[in-house]
Amino acid sequence: MQAIEMTTANSKANILDMIDALQNIALVSAYNNVHSLQLACSQVTIPDLETPYSSFPNTDQSIHQDHISAIINERQKQLDAVLHEISGMETVVDGLKNLHQQLVEKKDRITQSMNMHKRFGSALWRLPTEVLSQIFYHCLPKDRILWFSPSSREAPMLLTEVCRGWREVAVGIPGLWRRLYMQVNNSDWQEVAFCYDSWLKRSRGCRLSLQLNCDADDSIKLRSLVQPYINQITSLCIYFFSDMVQPELLLINLPAFQELKIRNFQDFPSVPQYISRMPSTLRSLDVSGLWFNLEHLSSFDPVWANLTNIGIDIYQLNEFLHLLQLCPNLSSLTVYVRRRFDRTMTLEPFTHSEIRYIRFS
CATH class of the missing domain: 3.80.10 (Leucine-rich repeat, LRR (right-handed beta-alpha superhelix))
Structure with a gap:
């Protein structure tokens, strides 16, 4: 179990460290069969943005342009920092999505391989080719008198699309x-x-x-x-x-x-x-x-x-x-x-x- 604690405190969270950690975990997961990834995120603290000018219009106080400019500059710095954090977090989310997609594809391939090998345990797959050939003859359409059209929804064409083994057998039977x-x-x-x-x-x-x-x-x-x-x-x-x-x-x-x-x-x-x-x-x-x-x-x-x-x-x-x-x-x-x-x-x-x-x- 790999764990990462991502803590975003005020506006100083180190996004780059989280990205590096995520990449390392993806690497470890790919080579060491890591079963789960746990991300613990602390709640983001919203700063106090109140100023003497927060109430508008304010007729009781005189407005100092120098103070206003300083506040605006400070807010711009805060906004830039948050945008940077959001961008970093989006990179993390994209990385997680990509990792998730890879794990889903890995799961699907494992499941497909497992199901394929399960079929080999069925008696149907152990039938001799001669017996399977006779079964294929009985699969031919009975609603037509003599002739067949190359339809993928009917035998013999349908038999060639079940699996590679059936295709080899069906193609190898001239009578079909x-x-x-x-x-x-x-x-x-x-x-x-x-x-x-x-x-x-x-x-x-x-x-x-x-x-x-x-x-x-x-x-x-x-x-x-x-x-x-x-x-x-x-x-x-x-x-x-x-x-x-x-x-x-x-x-x-x-x-x-x-x-x-x-x-x-x-x-x-x-x-x-x-x-x-x-x-x-x-x-x-x-x-x-x-x-x-x-x-x-x-x-x-x-x-x-x-x-x-x-x-x-x-x-x-x-x-x-x-x-x-x-x-x-x-x-x-x-x-x-x-x-x-x-x-x-x-x-x-x-x-x-x-x-x-x-x-x-």
Whole structure:
């Protein structure tokens, strides 16, 4: 315990001594773990300032200018002394505040370190990386079907902000970064593109499933962004919101492509030609919302033979049967027929050996 007794008696308190003592105590406190600082201040004595001229106006006494000048000079000296004391005291107070701030920061750092080391005593921190990885998979949002956006309020981005250890584990799990929602934002595209690229790099060769929202010339920017990862893309869901989009930039040269979903396609006549160019690896095709007739279906060859899952809207029932014949390996079909069943239509018996699921409207 360090103690300083600061005594201000009349107008002769030695402020400089107090400052030196305070600095010494700060030094001792920093190196010797002093737990408290006690400042005992005696009460300041107010001097008697009464003079024969204190009552104003004073008509009973004659005023001597020499006496008045002497009094004023004395008061000026007293005022200067008090101002000097106040200045010294403010220096002391500032020093105390600074010392207090340092001690608060020291306390906070000690508390932070203590809490960090306490966490290491928790069983959660002793979990093997493999177990923690499985927990992280279960943290992924469940309210979205497939794709995640780089939001700091949701996993996997949220997991990287908990602590350094969790960040290292999360960044080291490629499967957490294999699904991504991408949309061009012209206002800050450079920043958004950097964020998307950082996300995709963490996939480390893992198969990628992407949703792309395209408007105007967005396809150029998106193709440039995903080009380094083109061999990883196995699934694409593309929303087209303009007839100015260049779909060929997004639908060609995809060697590992397996799943395609198209929505809001503006240039319908070009759909069959792009689908017909899909690689033989394509297994799932969903073009619901676009109406297809028999001619359109026939133009998809040879893609049909490889498909195992289809979602499509057609005009007539006979096109539905034709579709089954075109797809010998089809196991799952979701189809909406625009026109009601025609009772005059003659249906020939047809057997499909692979179909397991049909949703028919």
